[in-house]
Amino acid sequence: MNYCEPIYESLGRWGTNPVCIELKPDGSVISLSALDFMQRIDDIKALLGKTGIRNNDRVALFLENSADYAAVFLALIDLGAKPVPVNLAYRKIELDEIMSNADPHAIIVESGHVPLVQPFSRGRVVIERHGDTWACHQPDEEMKKNDSVDIGSDIASINYTYRGYGYPLGALVPLRQYYTGAKVLQEGVQLNRGENILIVLPMVNIFTLIGCLFHPLLHGITLIIAHKRNPIQLLDYIHRYRVDNVLAVPELFDLLIKFRDDAGDISSLKAFLSGGSIMPVEQYRSLGVLFNVDLIHGYGLTEFTPVSRNIRGSIKPGSIGTVSQGVECRIAYPDGSGSGEICIQTDHMTKAYHRRPAETKEAFAEGWFKTGDTGRFEDGHLFFTGEKKRTRKVKGSMVDLEEVKKALLTYPNLKVAVLDYHENTISAQIAIDSAASFDYEVLNIKKSLEDRIASYKIPKIFSRL
Amino acid sequence: MNNSNMIIAENNNLRKNIIKTLAVIARINEKEISDTVLIKEELGIDSIMSLEIIANIEKHYQIQINEQDTLTIATVGEFIDYVVNIINKK
Numbered sequence: 295m296n297y298c299e300p301i302y303e304s305l306g307r308w309g310t311n312p313v314c315i316e317l318k319p320d321g322s323v324i325s326l327s328a329l330d331f332m333q334r335i336d337d338i339k340a341l342l343g344k345t346g347i348r349n350n351d352r353v354a355l356f357l358e359n360s361a362d363y364a365a366v367f368l369a370l371i372d373l374g375a376k377p378v379p380v381n382l383a384y385r386k387i388e389l390d391e392i393m394s395n396a397d398p399h400a401i402i403v404e405s406g407h408v409p410l411v412q413p414f415s416r417g418r419v420v421i422e423r424h425g426d427t428w429a430c431h432q433p434d435e436e437m438k439k440n441d442s443v444d445i446g447s448d449i450a451s452i453n454y455t456y457r458g459y460g461y462p463l464g465a466l467v468p469l470r471q472y473y474t475g476a477k478v479l480q481e482g483v484q485l486n487r488g489e490n491i492l493i494v495l496p497m498v499n500i501f502t503l504i505g506c507l508f509h510p511l512l513h514g515i516t517l518i519i520a521h522k523r524n525p526i527q528l529l530d531y532i533h534r535y536r537v538d539n540v541l542a543v544p545e546l547f548d549l550l551i552k553f554r555d556d557a558g559d560i561s562s563l564k565a566f567l568s569g570g571s572i573m574p575v576e577q578y579r580s581l582g583v584l585f586n587v588d589l590i591h592g593y594g595l596t597e598f599t600p601v602s603r604n605i606r607g608s609i610k611p612g613s614i615g616t617v618s619q620g621v622e623c624r625i626a627y628p629d630g631s632g633s634g635e636i637c638i639q640t641d642h643m644t645k646a647y648h649r650r651p652a653e654t655k656e657a658f659a660e661g662w663f664k665t666g667d668t669g670r671f672e673d674g675h676l677f678f679t680g681e682k683k684r685t686r687k688v689k690g691s692m693v694d695l696e697e698v699k700k701a702l703l704t705y706p707n708l709k710v711a712v713l714d715y716h717e718n719t720i721s722a723q724i725a726i727d728s729a730a731s732f733d734y735e736v737l738n739i740k741k742s743l744e745d746r747i748a749s750y751k752i753p754k755i756f757s758r759l
Numbered sequence: 760m761n762n763s764n765m766i767i768a769e770n771n772n773l774r775k776n777i778i779k780t781l782a783v784i785a786r787i788n789e790k791e792i793s794d795t796v797l798i799k800e801e802l803g804i805d806s807i808m809s810l811e812i813i814a815n816i817e818k819h820y821q822i823q824i825n826e827q828d829t830l831t832i833a834t835v836g837e838f839i840d841y842v843v844n845i846i847n848k849k
Binding site: 319320321406521522523524525526527545546549552553556688689737740741744749750752754 | 797799800801803805806807810811813814817818823824825826827
């Protein structure tokens with residue numbers, strides 16, 4: 295079976311526009327036509343085949359955004375292997391859990407991130423990407439992983455997410471989730487063939503994989519991959535490459551507002567696609583006025599994206615849009631304002647977490663997936679009201695408060711930690727037995743956490759309990 | 760003013776400007792920022808804030824900063840030296 299057939303079909307009738315333009319940090323540009331991109335997927339498939347990667351093998355990806363990331367992801371799916379995208383910000387605690395749970399046969403890693411994967415390379419094929427070249431390191435034959443557990447031909451990838459248990463869960467994302475997600479996203483954003491989209495978010499996120507890979511490739515939209523993300527550069531890219539659409543989190547759009555006066559001609563802009571965290575009504579209005587674009591905000595989860603999205607032409611500011619076609623949504627146990635847990639049901643979504651039967655059972659009770667988020671309906675539009683689960687979004691990135699607490703408690707003599715969250719900031723109240731000053735200990739705690747968890751998860755404010 | 764005095768004056772000015780930028784974005788009094796202060800742990804600068812700092816400095820000094828390079832910079836002093844180095848190479 296050719297799992298990527300719909301994408302190949304789309305590439306086959308692409309036309310003359312490039313499929314992908316990659317803007318490298320050194321200022322050089324790579325432009326790939328449809329033929330170039332298909333060739334790149336084929337070359338990578340051949341490379342993967344030579345290394346012994348085959349159907350059902352799990353392959354951890356430690357790659358930065360690039361045309362190669364897109365080609366590797368599609369090549370693996372086409373081979374029936376299961377890509378496991380890994381957030382490059384993750385450190386020991388997250389990586390220990392993911393690598394133990396996913397137990398990948400192979401690792402594909404950017405050369406600059408090799409030290410990150412070294413503790414996990416034993417017994418695994420390691421493919422290192424260095425610029426345009428690839429190097430393969432095979433393990434000794436007797437140490438080579440040889441299990442071929444079938445996790446299902448319908449599963450495209452294992453994508454890690456959080457639900458507040460203190461450790462990540464590997465969502466078994468079916469291929470139809472990618473294709474359906476792209477279809478219902480298009481119903482909302484209504485981009486036109488021949489347009490382009492600027493990609494700034496890491497491809498590890500499902501929002502990026504659907505919004506910046508499957509959706510554009512299926513709809514004839516050129517991917518423009520930006521390696522630099524600072525707002526001056528982004529506005530310059532928009533000007534120089536006549537960018538039509540940008541997909542980002544509200545916090546990045548906020549930076550564009552701050553530097554709007556420094557932009558050249560950005561009249562090419564048509565739409566901003568937003569998700570990942572809350573977009574306040576005021577920000578929505580500022581973006582509309584300052585950039586003269588349609589701002590299309592939506593909501594999704596690793597288990598299904600987009601659950602809801604605004605529809606171009608009938609956008610409701612402050613909302614996360616109307617529920618996507620084919621998704622059933624109900625609000626469980628609503629309070630007086632109508633707000634309760636958002637529960638969804640669709641045939642196209644993730645149905646289980648990898649090797650986590652108890653967590654799967656709890657999340658997918660009675661045929662409904664409990665998102666752990668709360669919301670309410672108003673005139674058919676969904677409004678996000680908060681998180682019931684012990685996770686919070688810090689500037690678009692998910693933080694599991696239990697995991698942060700667990701990381702804090704590894705610090706010597708730290709006895710108790712109570713975590714709180716307010717406006718993108720995590721704070722920690724701690725009790726610690728130490729003769730040293732509190733400020734000294736806090737600084738050391740922060741330094742020690744840098745090696746243990748992703749930097750954005752480290753509490754900013756500490757106080758004594 | 761001779762050439763070396765001019766360079767010192769320019770560097771002092773640049774140092775002040777960078778510290779001022781950091782102070783505004785971190786919402787900290789600039790008097791509390793010295794070369795040895797840790798950017799992430801003490802100023803609380805996160806990745807989105809660092810993008811704003813980089814944009815301000817690129818705009819002000821008309822330079823290009825490689826965002827990946829800045830990930831390994833720990834202190835305010837190291838950051839200032841990094842920017843001075845780019846300006847000098849211009």
